[in-house]
Amino acid sequence: MSEKIPYKIYLEEHEMPKQWYNVRADMQKKPAPLLNPATLQPCTAEELGNVFCDELVKQELNETDRYIDIPEEIQEFYKMYRPSPLVRAYCLEKKLDTPAKIYYKFEGNNTSGSHKLNSAIAQAYYAKQQGLKGVTTETGAGQWGTALSMACSYFDLNCQVYMVKCSYEQKPFRREVMRTYGANVTPSPSNTTEVGRKILAKFPDTNGSLGCAISEAVEKATSQDGYRYVLGSVLSQVLLHQSVIGMESKIAMDKYGITPDIIIGCAGGGSNLGGLISPFMGEKLRGEKDYRFIAVEPASCPSLTRGVYAYDFCDTGKVCPLQKMYTLGSGFMPSANHAGGLRYHGMSAVLSELYDQGLMEAVSVEQTAVFESAQQFARVEGILPAPESSHAIKCAIDEAMKCKETGEEKTILFGLTGTGYFDMYAYGAFNDGRMSDYIPTDEELKKSFDTLPKID
Numbered sequence: 001m002s003e004k005i006p007y008k009i010y011l012e013e014h015e016m017p018k019q020w021y022n023v024r025a026d027m028q029k030k031p032a033p034l035l036n037p038a039t040l041q042p043c044t045a046e047e048l049g050n051v052f053c054d055e056l057v058k059q060e061l062n063e064t065d066r067y068i069d070i071p072e073e074i075q076e077f078y079k080m081y082r083p084s085p086l087v088r089a090y091c092l093e094k095k096l097d098t099p100a101k102i103y104y105k106f107e108g109n110n111t112s113g114s115h116k117l118n119s120a121i122a123q124a125y126y127a128k129q130q131g132l133k134g135v136t137t138e139t140g141a142g143q144w145g146t147a148l149s150m151a152c153s154y155f156d157l158n159c160q161v162y163m164v165k166c167s168y169e170q171k172p173f174r175r176e177v178m179r180t181y182g183a184n185v186t187p188s189p190s191n192t193t194e195v196g197r198k199i200l201a202k203f204p205d206t207n208g209s210l211g212c213a214i215s216e217a218v219e220k221a222t223s224q225d226g227y228r229y230v231l232g233s234v235l236s237q238v239l240l241h242q243s244v245i246g247m248e249s250k251i252a253m254d255k256y257g258i259t260p261d262i263i264i265g266c267a268g269g270g271s272n273l274g275g276l277i278s279p280f281m282g283e284k285l286r287g288e289k290d291y292r293f294i295a296v297e298p299a300s301c302p303s304l305t306r307g308v309y310a311y312d313f314c315d316t317g318k319v320c321p322l323q324k325m326y327t328l329g330s331g332f333m334p335s336a337n338h339a340g341g342l343r344y345h346g347m348s349a350v351l352s353e354l355y356d357q358g359l360m361e362a363v364s365v366e367q368t369a370v371f372e373s374a375q376q377f378a379r380v381e382g383i384l385p386a387p388e389s390s391h392a393i394k395c396a397i398d399e400a401m402k403c404k405e406t407g408e409e410k411t412i413l414f415g416l417t418g419t420g421y422f423d424m425y426a427y428g429a430f431n432d433g434r435m436s437d438y439i440p441t442d443e444e445l446k447k448s449f450d451t452l453p454k455i456d
Protein backbone atom coordinates (compact mmCIF):
# COMPACT_ATOMS: atom_id res chain seq x y z
CA MET A 1 0.00 0.00 0.00
CA SER A 2 1.06 3.59 -0.40
CA GLU A 3 2.99 5.14 2.44
CA LYS A 4 1.20 7.47 4.81
CA ILE A 5 1.25 11.07 3.68
CA PRO A 6 3.30 13.09 6.21
CA TYR A 7 1.75 15.99 8.13
CA LYS A 8 4.04 18.38 6.33
CA ILE A 9 5.39 17.85 2.86
CA TYR A 10 8.59 19.81 2.33
CA LEU A 11 10.69 20.07 -0.78
CA GLU A 12 14.45 19.69 -0.86
CA GLU A 13 16.31 22.77 -2.02
CA HIS A 14 17.05 21.17 -5.38
CA GLU A 15 13.36 20.44 -5.91
CA MET A 16 12.32 24.08 -5.56
CA PRO A 17 10.95 25.79 -8.69
CA LYS A 18 13.49 27.71 -10.77
CA GLN A 19 10.88 29.31 -12.98
CA TRP A 20 7.57 31.09 -12.53
CA TYR A 21 4.64 29.89 -14.60
CA ASN A 22 2.75 32.40 -16.74
CA VAL A 23 -0.81 31.09 -17.05
CA ARG A 24 -1.68 33.64 -19.74
CA ALA A 25 0.49 31.67 -22.18
CA ASP A 26 -2.03 28.82 -22.03
CA MET A 27 -5.18 30.96 -22.21
CA GLN A 28 -6.84 30.88 -25.63
CA LYS A 29 -8.65 34.11 -24.94
CA LYS A 30 -6.27 36.46 -23.11
CA PRO A 31 -7.19 39.05 -20.51
CA ALA A 32 -8.11 42.40 -22.08
CA PRO A 33 -5.21 44.88 -22.35
CA LEU A 34 -4.66 47.75 -19.91
CA LEU A 35 -5.89 51.01 -21.42
CA ASN A 36 -4.46 54.48 -21.16
CA PRO A 37 -7.22 56.48 -19.38
CA ALA A 38 -6.55 59.54 -21.57
CA THR A 39 -6.49 57.92 -25.02
CA LEU A 40 -8.42 54.70 -24.28
CA GLN A 41 -5.77 52.89 -26.35
CA PRO A 42 -3.83 49.90 -25.00
CA CYS A 43 -0.98 51.09 -22.78
CA THR A 44 2.41 50.89 -24.45
CA ALA A 45 5.49 49.60 -22.67
CA GLU A 46 6.83 53.14 -22.74
CA GLU A 47 3.76 54.57 -20.97
CA LEU A 48 3.82 51.83 -18.36
CA GLY A 49 7.55 52.38 -17.91
CA ASN A 50 6.87 55.83 -16.46
CA VAL A 51 5.09 54.19 -13.55
CA PHE A 52 6.55 50.68 -13.27
CA CYS A 53 10.05 49.15 -13.50
CA ASP A 54 11.07 48.16 -17.04
CA GLU A 55 11.48 44.44 -16.46
CA LEU A 56 8.14 44.31 -14.64
CA VAL A 57 6.47 46.06 -17.58
CA LYS A 58 7.85 43.31 -19.82
CA GLN A 59 6.39 40.69 -17.51
CA GLU A 60 3.08 42.54 -17.37
CA LEU A 61 2.79 42.50 -21.15
CA ASN A 62 4.17 38.98 -21.66
CA GLU A 63 1.34 36.70 -22.71
CA THR A 64 3.40 34.15 -24.60
CA ASP A 65 6.24 32.76 -22.47
CA ARG A 66 4.90 29.91 -20.42
CA TYR A 67 7.87 29.90 -18.06
CA ILE A 68 10.01 32.79 -16.87
CA ASP A 69 13.29 32.15 -15.05
CA ILE A 70 13.43 33.21 -11.41
CA PRO A 71 16.68 35.20 -11.13
CA GLU A 72 19.35 33.50 -9.02
CA GLU A 73 19.28 36.20 -6.30
CA ILE A 74 15.53 35.84 -5.87
CA GLN A 75 15.90 32.06 -5.66
CA GLU A 76 18.48 32.59 -2.91
CA PHE A 77 16.15 34.90 -0.99
CA TYR A 78 13.28 32.43 -1.41
CA LYS A 79 15.44 29.78 0.26
CA MET A 80 15.39 31.79 3.51
CA TYR A 81 11.68 31.15 4.02
CA ARG A 82 10.67 28.73 1.32
CA PRO A 83 9.60 26.15 0.45
CA SER A 84 6.52 26.91 2.48
CA PRO A 85 5.03 23.83 4.09
CA LEU A 86 2.20 21.94 2.46
CA VAL A 87 0.27 20.60 5.42
CA ARG A 88 -2.14 17.69 5.53
CA ALA A 89 -4.84 18.90 7.91
CA TYR A 90 -5.24 15.54 9.65
CA CYS A 91 -6.39 17.19 12.87
CA LEU A 92 -9.04 19.28 11.14
CA GLU A 93 -10.26 16.28 9.13
CA LYS A 94 -10.63 14.29 12.34
CA LYS A 95 -12.45 17.11 14.09
CA LEU A 96 -14.85 17.51 11.18
CA ASP A 97 -15.20 13.74 10.89
CA THR A 98 -15.05 14.08 7.13
CA PRO A 99 -13.85 11.58 4.53
CA ALA A 100 -12.34 14.53 2.62
CA LYS A 101 -8.57 14.89 2.56
CA ILE A 102 -7.62 18.47 3.30
CA TYR A 103 -4.29 20.12 2.47
CA TYR A 104 -3.20 23.69 2.93
CA LYS A 105 -0.21 25.61 1.68
CA PHE A 106 0.94 27.85 4.52
CA GLU A 107 2.49 31.16 3.47
CA GLY A 108 2.66 32.82 6.89
CA ASN A 109 6.15 31.61 7.83
CA ASN A 110 8.00 34.90 7.38
CA THR A 111 8.07 38.18 9.26
CA SER A 112 5.63 39.88 6.89
CA GLY A 113 3.25 37.07 7.81
CA SER A 114 1.88 36.49 4.33
CA HIS A 115 2.53 35.39 0.75
CA LYS A 116 3.17 39.00 -0.31
CA LEU A 117 6.92 38.66 0.20
CA ASN A 118 7.06 36.34 -2.85
CA SER A 119 6.31 39.24 -5.17
CA ALA A 120 7.84 42.01 -3.04
CA ILE A 121 11.31 40.51 -3.33
CA ALA A 122 10.95 40.12 -7.09
CA GLN A 123 9.78 43.69 -7.57
CA ALA A 124 12.53 45.11 -5.35
CA TYR A 125 15.10 43.05 -7.25
CA TYR A 126 14.06 44.48 -10.63
CA ALA A 127 13.97 48.03 -9.22
CA LYS A 128 17.53 47.55 -7.97
CA GLN A 129 18.65 46.10 -11.32
CA GLN A 130 17.31 49.22 -12.99
CA GLY A 131 19.42 51.40 -10.72
CA LEU A 132 16.45 53.10 -9.04
CA LYS A 133 16.66 54.95 -5.72
CA GLY A 134 13.45 53.55 -4.37
CA VAL A 135 9.84 52.56 -4.79
CA THR A 136 6.47 53.80 -3.56
CA THR A 137 3.41 51.77 -2.76
CA GLU A 138 0.17 51.63 -0.84
CA THR A 139 -0.81 49.17 1.84
CA GLY A 140 -4.23 48.33 3.21
CA ALA A 141 -4.03 45.94 6.08
CA GLY A 142 -0.26 46.38 6.14
CA GLN A 143 0.97 42.99 4.91
CA TRP A 144 2.12 44.27 1.54
CA GLY A 145 3.86 47.30 3.02
CA THR A 146 5.65 45.05 5.50
CA ALA A 147 6.71 42.61 2.80
CA LEU A 148 7.95 45.40 0.56
CA SER A 149 9.87 47.04 3.43
CA MET A 150 11.68 43.77 4.05
CA ALA A 151 12.46 43.34 0.36
CA CYS A 152 13.67 46.93 -0.04
CA SER A 153 15.93 46.78 2.99
CA TYR A 154 17.48 43.59 1.57
CA PHE A 155 18.35 45.39 -1.66
CA ASP A 156 19.09 48.73 -0.01
CA LEU A 157 16.26 50.68 -1.69
CA ASN A 158 14.13 53.47 -0.25
CA CYS A 159 10.56 52.43 0.44
CA GLN A 160 7.69 54.94 0.74
CA VAL A 161 4.43 53.43 1.91
CA TYR A 162 0.98 55.05 1.87
CA MET A 163 -1.02 53.20 4.47
CA VAL A 164 -4.83 53.39 4.50
CA LYS A 165 -5.58 55.68 7.44
CA CYS A 166 -7.84 53.35 9.43
CA SER A 167 -5.18 50.60 9.30
CA TYR A 168 -2.45 53.07 10.20
CA GLU A 169 -4.40 53.85 13.36
CA GLN A 170 -5.69 50.34 14.04
CA LYS A 171 -2.44 48.54 13.37
CA PRO A 172 0.39 50.60 14.87
CA PHE A 173 2.53 47.48 15.23
CA ARG A 174 2.50 46.79 11.50
CA ARG A 175 3.60 50.37 10.97
CA GLU A 176 6.49 49.84 13.38
CA VAL A 177 7.59 46.65 11.64
CA MET A 178 7.77 48.64 8.40
CA ARG A 179 9.73 51.43 10.07
CA THR A 180 12.07 48.88 11.61
CA TYR A 181 12.89 47.77 8.08
CA GLY A 182 13.55 51.39 7.15
CA ALA A 183 10.34 52.31 5.31
CA ASN A 184 8.75 55.73 5.40
CA VAL A 185 5.05 55.29 6.28
CA THR A 186 2.38 57.96 5.64
CA PRO A 187 -1.33 57.64 6.54
CA SER A 188 -3.53 58.03 3.45
CA PRO A 189 -5.17 60.25 2.37
CA SER A 190 -2.43 62.72 3.22
CA ASN A 191 -1.49 66.25 2.26
CA THR A 192 1.80 65.06 0.76
CA THR A 193 0.19 64.59 -2.69
CA GLU A 194 -2.16 66.56 -4.88
CA VAL A 195 -4.65 63.73 -5.14
CA GLY A 196 -4.54 63.24 -1.36
CA ARG A 197 -5.27 66.92 -0.76
CA LYS A 198 -8.18 66.74 -3.21
CA ILE A 199 -9.71 63.72 -1.52
CA LEU A 200 -9.25 65.30 1.93
CA ALA A 201 -10.96 68.49 0.77
CA LYS A 202 -13.94 66.48 -0.45
CA PHE A 203 -14.10 63.93 2.40
CA PRO A 204 -12.29 65.43 5.42
CA ASP A 205 -13.34 62.58 7.74
CA THR A 206 -12.51 59.70 5.43
CA ASN A 207 -10.80 56.62 6.83
CA GLY A 208 -9.07 56.17 3.52
CA SER A 209 -9.28 53.33 1.04
CA LEU A 210 -6.91 51.21 -0.97
CA GLY A 211 -7.93 52.93 -4.20
CA CYS A 212 -7.07 56.30 -2.70
CA ALA A 213 -3.71 55.16 -1.29
CA ILE A 214 -2.80 53.76 -4.72
CA SER A 215 -3.41 57.16 -6.31
CA GLU A 216 -1.14 58.83 -3.81
CA ALA A 217 1.65 56.28 -4.22
CA VAL A 218 1.52 56.54 -8.02
CA GLU A 219 1.66 60.32 -7.89
CA LYS A 220 4.62 60.18 -5.52
CA ALA A 221 6.48 57.73 -7.79
CA THR A 222 5.95 59.73 -10.97
CA SER A 223 6.83 63.06 -9.39
CA GLN A 224 10.23 61.99 -7.98
CA ASP A 225 13.35 61.11 -9.94
CA GLY A 226 14.56 57.52 -9.61
CA TYR A 227 11.33 56.14 -8.20
CA ARG A 228 8.74 53.72 -9.54
CA TYR A 229 5.47 52.48 -8.19
CA VAL A 230 5.00 48.84 -7.19
CA LEU A 231 1.75 47.03 -6.51
CA GLY A 232 1.21 44.00 -4.30
CA SER A 233 -1.68 42.34 -6.08
CA VAL A 234 -4.10 42.57 -9.04
CA LEU A 235 -1.43 42.93 -11.76
CA SER A 236 -0.52 39.96 -13.95
CA GLN A 237 3.17 40.27 -12.96
CA VAL A 238 2.19 39.72 -9.31
CA LEU A 239 0.23 36.58 -10.19
CA LEU A 240 3.30 35.43 -12.09
CA HIS A 241 5.56 35.81 -9.03
CA GLN A 242 2.97 34.17 -6.81
CA SER A 243 2.91 31.14 -9.10
CA VAL A 244 5.77 29.92 -6.91
CA ILE A 245 3.03 28.91 -4.42
CA GLY A 246 1.26 26.73 -6.96
CA MET A 247 4.47 25.33 -8.44
CA GLU A 248 5.71 24.22 -5.03
CA SER A 249 2.30 22.77 -4.15
CA LYS A 250 2.20 20.81 -7.37
CA ILE A 251 5.75 19.46 -7.03
CA ALA A 252 5.02 18.41 -3.44
CA MET A 253 1.72 16.74 -4.32
CA ASP A 254 3.18 15.01 -7.37
CA LYS A 255 5.87 13.53 -5.13
CA TYR A 256 3.19 11.62 -3.28
CA GLY A 257 0.85 11.05 -6.20
CA ILE A 258 -1.82 13.35 -4.76
CA THR A 259 -4.26 15.07 -7.11
CA PRO A 260 -6.52 17.73 -5.66
CA ASP A 261 -10.17 17.75 -6.76
CA ILE A 262 -10.90 21.23 -5.43
CA ILE A 263 -8.50 24.16 -5.04
CA ILE A 264 -9.64 27.07 -2.92
CA GLY A 265 -8.23 30.50 -2.15
CA CYS A 266 -9.37 33.80 -0.77
CA ALA A 267 -9.52 36.57 -3.34
CA GLY A 268 -8.75 40.22 -2.70
CA GLY A 269 -6.90 41.36 -5.79
CA GLY A 270 -6.41 37.74 -6.75
CA SER A 271 -2.66 37.22 -6.39
CA ASN A 272 -2.49 34.33 -3.94
CA LEU A 273 -5.35 32.50 -5.57
CA GLY A 274 -3.98 33.16 -9.03
CA GLY A 275 -0.56 31.97 -7.92
CA LEU A 276 -1.87 28.85 -6.21
CA ILE A 277 -4.08 27.71 -9.06
CA SER A 278 -1.87 28.76 -12.00
CA PRO A 279 -0.03 25.49 -12.75
CA PHE A 280 -3.20 23.47 -12.14
CA MET A 281 -5.23 25.85 -14.29
CA GLY A 282 -2.57 25.42 -16.98
CA GLU A 283 -3.30 21.68 -17.04
CA LYS A 284 -7.01 22.40 -17.27
CA LEU A 285 -6.51 24.92 -20.07
CA ARG A 286 -4.37 22.43 -22.00
CA GLY A 287 -7.03 19.76 -21.52
CA GLU A 288 -4.75 17.50 -19.50
CA LYS A 289 -6.64 17.42 -16.23
CA ASP A 290 -9.72 18.88 -14.60
CA TYR A 291 -10.02 20.65 -11.29
CA ARG A 292 -12.60 22.79 -9.50
CA PHE A 293 -11.25 26.19 -8.55
CA ILE A 294 -13.09 28.34 -6.01
CA ALA A 295 -12.42 32.01 -5.25
CA VAL A 296 -13.71 33.10 -1.85
CA GLU A 297 -14.52 36.74 -1.24
CA PRO A 298 -16.15 38.68 1.58
CA ALA A 299 -19.91 39.33 1.24
CA SER A 300 -19.08 42.96 2.08
CA CYS A 301 -16.84 43.37 -0.99
CA PRO A 302 -18.12 40.85 -3.58
CA SER A 303 -16.40 41.83 -6.81
CA LEU A 304 -16.68 38.45 -8.57
CA THR A 305 -20.07 37.32 -7.28
CA ARG A 306 -21.92 40.64 -7.60
CA GLY A 307 -19.65 42.88 -9.65
CA VAL A 308 -19.74 43.58 -13.39
CA TYR A 309 -17.10 42.64 -15.97
CA ALA A 310 -16.05 45.98 -17.38
CA TYR A 311 -13.18 48.39 -17.83
CA ASP A 312 -12.66 50.35 -14.65
CA PHE A 313 -10.12 52.48 -12.87
CA CYS A 314 -7.78 50.65 -10.52
CA ASP A 315 -7.70 53.58 -8.11
CA THR A 316 -9.96 56.28 -6.71
CA GLY A 317 -7.88 59.10 -8.14
CA LYS A 318 -8.16 57.61 -11.66
CA VAL A 319 -4.46 57.98 -12.41
CA CYS A 320 -3.75 54.28 -13.10
CA PRO A 321 -4.42 52.47 -16.38
CA LEU A 322 -7.93 51.15 -16.96
CA GLN A 323 -8.29 47.43 -16.52
CA LYS A 324 -11.07 45.12 -17.66
CA MET A 325 -12.05 43.18 -14.59
CA TYR A 326 -14.87 42.15 -12.32
CA THR A 327 -15.43 45.32 -10.35
CA LEU A 328 -17.76 47.03 -7.93
CA GLY A 329 -16.73 50.43 -9.30
CA SER A 330 -13.65 52.38 -8.26
CA GLY A 331 -15.80 54.63 -6.06
CA PHE A 332 -16.98 51.65 -4.00
CA MET A 333 -16.15 52.08 -0.32
CA PRO A 334 -16.45 48.72 1.39
CA SER A 335 -17.81 48.65 4.93
CA ALA A 336 -15.38 48.15 7.78
CA ASN A 337 -14.67 44.51 7.09
CA HIS A 338 -11.82 43.15 9.17
CA ALA A 339 -10.17 41.35 6.28
CA GLY A 340 -8.37 44.46 5.09
CA GLY A 341 -6.53 42.58 2.36
CA LEU A 342 -9.81 41.71 0.67
CA ARG A 343 -11.26 45.21 0.56
CA TYR A 344 -10.45 46.00 -3.04
CA HIS A 345 -13.15 47.00 -5.53
CA GLY A 346 -11.72 45.01 -8.46
CA MET A 347 -10.08 41.70 -9.30
CA SER A 348 -7.05 40.55 -11.27
CA ALA A 349 -7.66 40.68 -15.03
CA VAL A 350 -6.38 37.12 -15.41
CA LEU A 351 -8.74 35.71 -12.80
CA SER A 352 -11.60 37.87 -14.09
CA GLU A 353 -11.18 36.41 -17.56
CA LEU A 354 -10.89 32.82 -16.26
CA TYR A 355 -14.01 33.36 -14.19
CA ASP A 356 -15.85 34.87 -17.12
CA GLN A 357 -14.97 31.82 -19.21
CA GLY A 358 -16.49 29.59 -16.53
CA LEU A 359 -13.16 28.00 -15.63
CA MET A 360 -13.33 29.12 -12.00
CA GLU A 361 -16.16 29.47 -9.47
CA ALA A 362 -16.62 32.14 -6.82
CA VAL A 363 -18.48 32.27 -3.53
CA SER A 364 -18.91 35.03 -0.99
CA VAL A 365 -18.94 34.46 2.75
CA GLU A 366 -19.99 36.54 5.74
CA GLN A 367 -17.57 37.82 8.30
CA THR A 368 -18.90 36.15 11.45
CA ALA A 369 -18.96 32.75 9.76
CA VAL A 370 -15.40 33.36 8.57
CA PHE A 371 -14.20 34.01 12.12
CA GLU A 372 -16.05 30.92 13.39
CA SER A 373 -14.03 28.90 10.88
CA ALA A 374 -10.84 30.74 11.83
CA GLN A 375 -11.38 29.85 15.47
CA GLN A 376 -12.19 26.25 14.68
CA PHE A 377 -9.06 25.98 12.55
CA ALA A 378 -6.82 27.70 15.10
CA ARG A 379 -7.96 25.33 17.81
CA VAL A 380 -7.11 22.15 15.94
CA GLU A 381 -4.34 23.08 13.51
CA GLY A 382 -2.30 25.31 15.82
CA ILE A 383 -2.03 28.28 13.46
CA LEU A 384 -3.78 31.58 14.15
CA PRO A 385 -4.96 32.45 10.63
CA ALA A 386 -5.28 35.90 9.08
CA PRO A 387 -8.91 37.00 8.56
CA GLU A 388 -8.26 37.02 4.81
CA SER A 389 -6.97 33.46 4.81
CA SER A 390 -9.92 32.40 6.93
CA HIS A 391 -12.24 32.99 3.99
CA ALA A 392 -10.55 30.06 2.28
CA ILE A 393 -10.73 28.00 5.48
CA LYS A 394 -14.48 28.61 5.70
CA CYS A 395 -15.00 27.41 2.13
CA ALA A 396 -12.72 24.39 2.60
CA ILE A 397 -14.65 23.37 5.72
CA ASP A 398 -17.95 23.79 3.83
CA GLU A 399 -16.70 21.56 1.02
CA ALA A 400 -15.39 18.99 3.51
CA MET A 401 -18.78 18.92 5.22
CA LYS A 402 -20.47 18.30 1.87
CA CYS A 403 -18.18 15.29 1.51
CA LYS A 404 -19.35 14.10 4.90
CA GLU A 405 -22.94 14.14 3.64
CA THR A 406 -22.20 12.37 0.39
CA GLY A 407 -19.42 10.13 1.65
CA GLU A 408 -17.10 11.32 -1.12
CA GLU A 409 -13.37 11.26 -0.37
CA LYS A 410 -12.46 14.41 -2.21
CA THR A 411 -9.05 15.98 -1.95
CA ILE A 412 -9.18 19.66 -1.10
CA LEU A 413 -6.25 22.06 -1.33
CA PHE A 414 -6.52 25.58 0.00
CA GLY A 415 -4.18 28.51 0.37
CA LEU A 416 -3.50 29.60 3.94
CA THR A 417 -2.08 32.98 3.06
CA GLY A 418 -0.96 34.27 6.42
CA THR A 419 -1.12 34.67 10.16
CA GLY A 420 -3.44 36.95 12.12
CA TYR A 421 -1.30 38.29 14.96
CA PHE A 422 -1.90 41.88 13.88
CA ASP A 423 -5.64 41.32 13.60
CA MET A 424 -6.43 40.86 17.25
CA TYR A 425 -8.88 43.78 17.27
CA ALA A 426 -10.89 41.78 14.77
CA TYR A 427 -10.60 38.63 16.86
CA GLY A 428 -11.59 40.75 19.87
CA ALA A 429 -14.74 41.94 18.13
CA PHE A 430 -15.56 38.35 17.26
CA ASN A 431 -14.89 37.06 20.79
CA ASP A 432 -17.08 39.83 22.22
CA GLY A 433 -19.89 39.09 19.75
CA ARG A 434 -19.57 42.58 18.27
CA MET A 435 -18.85 41.57 14.72
CA SER A 436 -21.13 42.94 12.02
CA ASP A 437 -21.94 41.36 8.67
CA TYR A 438 -22.68 44.34 6.50
CA ILE A 439 -23.62 43.40 2.96
CA PRO A 440 -24.06 46.17 0.38
CA THR A 441 -27.56 46.55 -1.08
CA ASP A 442 -28.28 46.33 -4.82
CA GLU A 443 -28.99 50.09 -4.82
CA GLU A 444 -25.61 50.84 -3.29
CA LEU A 445 -23.87 48.71 -5.88
CA LYS A 446 -25.89 50.26 -8.68
CA LYS A 447 -24.84 53.72 -7.57
CA SER A 448 -21.24 52.60 -7.70
CA PHE A 449 -21.66 50.90 -11.12
CA ASP A 450 -22.99 54.19 -12.47
CA THR A 451 -19.53 55.67 -11.94
CA LEU A 452 -17.86 53.16 -14.29
CA PRO A 453 -16.18 54.77 -17.28
CA LYS A 454 -18.27 54.37 -20.42
CA ILE A 455 -16.20 52.25 -22.79
CA ASP A 456 -17.56 49.86 -25.41
Ligand SMILES: *Cc1c(COP(=O)(O)O)cnc(C)c1O
Nearest residue numbers: 233268269270271272341388418
Ligand atom coordinates in the same frame (compact mmCIF):
# COMPACT_ATOMS: atom_id res chain seq x y z
C1 LIG B 1 -3.16 40.68 0.81
C2 LIG B 1 -3.60 39.43 1.40
C3 LIG B 1 -4.61 38.65 0.79
C4 LIG B 1 -5.35 39.07 -0.43
O1 LIG B 1 -4.61 39.44 -1.53
P1 LIG B 1 -4.59 38.63 -2.87
O2 LIG B 1 -3.85 39.48 -3.81
O3 LIG B 1 -6.01 38.40 -3.29
O4 LIG B 1 -3.91 37.36 -2.59
C5 LIG B 1 -4.94 37.45 1.39
N1 LIG B 1 -4.37 37.03 2.51
C6 LIG B 1 -3.40 37.75 3.13
C7 LIG B 1 -2.81 37.22 4.40
C8 LIG B 1 -3.00 38.96 2.59
O5 LIG B 1 -2.05 39.66 3.20
